Amino acid sequence: MSSKEDAESLGVSFNKLFSAAMFSKFADGLAGAAIPLLAASLTRDPVLIAIQSNMMLLPWLFLAIPLGAILDRVNRRLAMLLVQISRVLIGATIAALIISGDLSLWMLMLLTFCFGAAEVVYDTATQSSIPSLLKGHQLERGNSRLQIADTIMQSFIGVPLGGLLYVAFTASPFIGISCCYVVAAALIFSLTKDALQGKFVSQGERPKLRVEIKQALDYLLGHKPLLRLVIVTGVVGLFYAMGQATMVLFILDHLKVPEAAYGWVMVPLAVGALVGAFASPKLSQRFGRSQALAVSLPASAFALLVAGLAPNVTWFVLASLVHGFFIAQWNILLMSTYHLMIPNEIFGRIHGIRRTFVWGLMPLGGLVGGLIGKIDITLPMIVGGICAVIVAASQIKFVSSIRT
Numbered sequence: 001m002s003s004k005e006d007a008e009s010l011g012v013s014f015n016k017l018f019s020a021a022m023f024s025k026f027a028d029g030l031a032g033a034a035i036p037l038l039a040a041s042l043t044r045d046p047v048l049i050a051i052q053s054n055m056m057l058l059p060w061l062f063l064a065i066p067l068g069a070i071l072d073r074v075n076r077r078l079a080m081l082l083v084q085i086s087r088v089l090i091g092a093t094i095a096a097l098i099i100s101g102d103l104s105l106w107m108l109m110l111l112t113f114c115f116g117a118a119e120v121v122y123d124t125a126t127q128s129s130i131p132s133l134l135k136g137h138q139l140e141r142g143n144s145r146l147q148i149a150d151t152i153m154q155s156f157i158g159v160p161l162g163g164l165l166y167v168a169f170t171a172s173p174f175i176g177i178s179c180c181y182v183v184a185a186a187l188i189f190s191l192t193k194d195a196l197q198g199k200f201v202s203q204g205e206r207p208k209l210r211v212e213i214k215q216a217l218d219y220l221l222g223h224k225p226l227l228r229l230v231i232v233t234g235v236v237g238l239f240y241a242m243g244q245a246t247m248v249l250f251i252l253d254h255l256k257v258p259e260a261a262y263g264w265v266m267v268p269l270a271v272g273a274l275v276g277a278f279a280s281p282k283l284s285q286r287f288g289r290s291q292a293l294a295v296s297l298p299a300s301a302f303a304l305l306v307a308g309l310a311p312n313v314t315w316f317v318l319a320s321l322v323h324g325f326f327i328a329q330w331n332i333l334l335m336s337t338y339h340l341m342i343p344n345e346i347f348g349r350i351h352g353i354r355r356t357f358v359w360g361l362m363p364l365g366g367l368v369g370g371l372i373g374k375i376d377i378t379l380p381m382i383v384g385g386i387c388a389v390i391v392a393a394s395q396i397k398f399v400s401s402i403r404t
Helices: 003-007 012-042 046-053 058-071 076-100 105-133 136-168 172-189 209-222 224-244 247-254 259-265 267-287 289-308 313-341 344-373 379-394 396-400
Strands: none
Touching (some): 012 136, 012 172, 046 344, 076 172, 105 313, 136 172, 136 313, 224 313, 259 267, 267 289, 267 313, 289 396, 313 344, 379 396
8 A cells, every 4th residue: 555545535425424433433332331331230140141232233133134235225324314313312211211210121121222223224334335435445444444433432432431420320321322423413414415325226227125135145145255254254253242241240240340440441452452453454465454364363262262261350451452453453354355345236235144144143142151151250251262263263274365
């Protein structure tokens, strides 16, 4: 990548999308700390905690494919705007139920599921829009910037602040969530009507929705490297979900971390992710995208295993630092690979299908993690880490051979 390409602007529309992502990720960070702590205040049952922690992922299993197909047809800007408004209402509803004293674990699960459904639409629309906004040589810079926004706003600021606000006044993080999504909605509204659209044909020329879904499924099944990459990602993701399902109890009860410090224990993960996000484009340029991708997955899996073996907070945060670095690198390079592999006009459908598989497996992994967590709260991370290392290491040769 030349210095001229490094200095090239990514465009006004991308910058507005990036700014909206910053406020959205800040809200996600507040929720990422406040929702687990709120759930832990309602129950200490590892299975129920595991179910609650995966309610954000379940919509990917049930809704990702049809919503992905719809987003290949409709105006993405309008869809993202409506989703941000729905998130404002969800955050306000949780705050109101806390203040009134009427919030139950089951209600929290339902509202978390609604948050997850909104995320399906917003994430799919965002990722489907990237190839329309950026040139091929800009993809890793753009994805890196989005990862950096995710890390700084969610993990550095949102999660620690969410924990502190929760302890000070339980409803305050959810009030903050609604305010952040209002700003994000305003930024999306400021985009021009067709700023996020790719190549579309008129509605009258399109086949039925189920036919378009089948076309995308046939494309995925016929593209063997893409299919195998999706399967590998899904299986490793299942084991990650197993390891992380009861992490809030691991931190609070095994490492004896106070609730007010919960968010700060997650900061080293963000530090690693931030460094990984900055380093990813340069590592890709230096060693090649596929080679960097091949190393990142087994390395992040090994770090998860080491974290599960942690006898104290220091050990845990150092392992989290390494895990964050390599998982950020994996996410950025993987998404850039997908953007180059998948035609933009069917990206929403393919994104929905692969996320249905990848994220749909995660609740299953989370449930297994909750069950073995009843035996010992350290077992989910240890067992999940071992299994993830085995699968990821076995695929190094394949991943390093991928060409886009």
